[in-house]
Amino acid sequence: MATKTVLEEDGTIKGFFDWVKQDGSTPFQPEAGRYHVYGQHLCPFANRVTIGQVIKGLESVISYDNLDYVLPEGPGWKFSPEKPGCDADSINGCSLLREVYDASAKKLGAKGFSGRVTVPVLYDRKLNRIVSNDSASILRMLNSEFNEFCATPAQAKLDLFPPALQSEIEEAEAWQTKSIISAVHGPAYAKTQEDFDAAIVKLFDGLDKAEELLSKQRYVVGKQITEADIHLFVTLVRFDAVYVHMKCYLKRVHRVIKVYETHQPLWYRAKTTPSGFPRSSWTRTDGIKSADLGLANHKIIELLWIVFSTVYIICTHVCVYTISDFIFFNSINKMQHLIYLFICKSKTMLSDSVYIRSTNP
Template sequence: MYHGGLSHTHSHHIIMSKSGEGNVSWNKDVKEGRYERKDSLFRRWIEADPDAEFPAEAGRYVIYAAMACPWACRTLAMRELKGLTEVIEVNIVDVVLPDTGWTLEAKDEGATGDTINGRKQVSEIYYAADPEYDGRFTVPILYDKVNDTIVNNESSEIIVMLNSAFNALSATPEAAALDLYPAELRDEIDEVNERVYHSLNNGVYKCGFAKTQEAYEEAFHALNDTLEWMEDRLASSRYLVGSRFTLADIRAFVTLIRYDPVYVTHFKTNKHRIRELPNLWAYTREIYQMADGKIASTVNFDHIIRHYYCSHNSVNPTGIYALGPDPADLLKPHNRDSLPADPLPIVHDP
């Protein structure tokens, strides 16, 4: 049985190693007023090799995800783009995250429950994989039905697996050919991801969960420096790494799409709204609209808004949630066609 840790070495250029929403109070992750996300512990890999410990196979793997969670929705977006919706099943957790961890009781519209084993708590999946597990009960989980175990719970690694390991099973040749982590751009993608992870993806949490004014201001300034850096970069670049849409854009998008509805008010990240930054706002709209709505299908504003405002009692003790802004403006023309872009080899589903 697997007890955490990396089973063997891979050549992938993975820098980040923290992911997901967790169990019990996030206050335990605050040190000297600063929020510090814990490392993910299950770090095995699915490979195209049929003789691998975890070979890519249709119907064998399940992603447990929260529609509210940006880390989990990275994996859902990649599953859509790579034409894997008939290959990898998805189970969606309930909206509100109690102190005991995510639940699988199909309480909400769009929540599925556990269709594999009928478990009611995400923690049960972790304990089945490792009875001595002592970490966070986070999503996403990449789960192996054959061995009733967790392959990986680190979103940044799961999206790399989805990018290439299942190519032989993609729904179309175009989806199989789609490469969002090309070898020639990996160093630059990783460099962008390093900054975006620390100050934006996790930076919003550092603002929202800060326990001192000093910690909040430190995270707030780093966050806004990065937003302004991205705004400047996108003035002359279609995507974060030039003309090629990559994993860096997927990782940025899941935070940007939640920024105005949640983070500006709930996490006090209110220097800018994304809608006030013309390049970032157009970039967000373009990604939301691309690929025949495949990425948009992984965005559920009801789950997003209710989860954050109703799960973090110390941040929002009343549980009252904001209703704006109107998501319909995400469908307005993005007008970024004047910047060069490499065409995505994505076609309509067969």
């Protein structure tokens, strides 16, 4: 199970796949204050880990730095402490996450890192290197290897990957990944109408499957929350606010998926519930709404939305805005907020409240 980071034939490292293990089978033993997570709230994969930190009561055990919500082409993820909600690199003092990757690779005798720089990253302060950049693996480590450090006995007892359900969980995650998690990108990158039609059908067939499943049972697998629920949730919670601009607009997901009712404790602004759901502060819906729309490779789409929405508002007066809405326009994210406000408040496009809420009903 504990895959080891390997040196490629070209002398580089393309990914980090080590594991923190209680049994001493790896150099990475669980310790309070030893490990650190680099992430970004906009990223659904990084969100798996932040939810894991909260749901297992490890916020004070494993520290966290939040990177810039805009992903520049070229250098990739960067640290921007001057921006609200973004942190400096509190461990290594780097400007770019790539520097952390390269330094970790060289620590293992490699020329450098030649793979894709991604979040989340689990970093070892003691050995000064990355342990893993695989979100699914990191979530499992948080679930099973740090139980002695969990904030409460109930959180230590909670098992997101119980042995009796492991095969069912992995089967569920396989179809989730194929039909929903990866499929959300299909419509945006389709080059022909036929490709687009096929991608849309694949995605919404997957959502229909999730709807059918969750209409019969509260959780994806079994009678408790598992990692399969978290994997599905972090994509669904972004769907209506984000993936609409990736052409996934056939239906709004909160009308299709029962997870709107089932998993609402995952995103409501409340403390951890008795069943172990985390606070919504770690879902960071404000970051999702502005940051995901601010990805550098979607600037053209944003500009088109600005033009369209401005003309539409002027010509039809469909959208009604308040003074508080326009206060946001003083920020660097004014384009993204205009797009978001237009999508959410247009009576013809969306007639009811958005899926992601900032307060309890």
